Amino acid sequence: DRPQSLFPLMTLYAKHCHFCMNQTDILDFLKRENYDIAIIDPFNPCQFLIAEKLGIPYIVFFAGPFSYSLGNGLPSPPSYVPMFLSGFTDRMNFLERVINTFMYLGSYMVEIRNEQIFRGVIEEHFPPDSRPTLSDLHHKAELWIYNMDFSIEFARPLLPHIQYIVGLRAKPAKPVSQVSTRIRFTAFTPNNEIIQHMIYTQVKSNIKK
Incomplete structure (x- = not known):
């Protein structure tokens, strides 16, 4: 279902x-x-084409996990690097590795289809002797930045132009206002005596503006 919904968008x-x-x-x-x-x-992909048309270098910022590793040249051995949305971990059995490999090949076919969709744009706006492919433009990026922390990703080979920078989209923390809560509950003893309890909690932020 994912490629079927992706191709009309592309x-x-x-x-x-x-x-x-x-x-x-x-x-x-x-x-x-x-x-x-x-x-x-x-x-x-149009952003790559515009940057190439302007003739300026570019940095790629990916606001998510390693769901896209084909274009940047990052090695992704399917034997222990699970594909995004596969549900597998880095400890796969033989059948899971086979399924993961086919998912990897499926992602490659999706990228080939995206190349075909944008081929008309490239042929119209770039001269024949210098027509780039989307794959070439992906590899041409000066740096790939992933908004992800290594502690919540599976281990994988990394290249010098691939960097984890976590928290770029996080908003600054705001002070928490003082909150008071009263909780009343009733309990019964073994002799059926009623005992009422009151819990009073108070939370106040120590964060200063």
């Missing part, structure tokens, strides 16, 4: 990319700004 992204790449006045303005680097989200 087709919509490709149509939107056609529109963006045709805005030559905006692209010329961005070129004149002489940006040093771009930070892009890899989910929409």
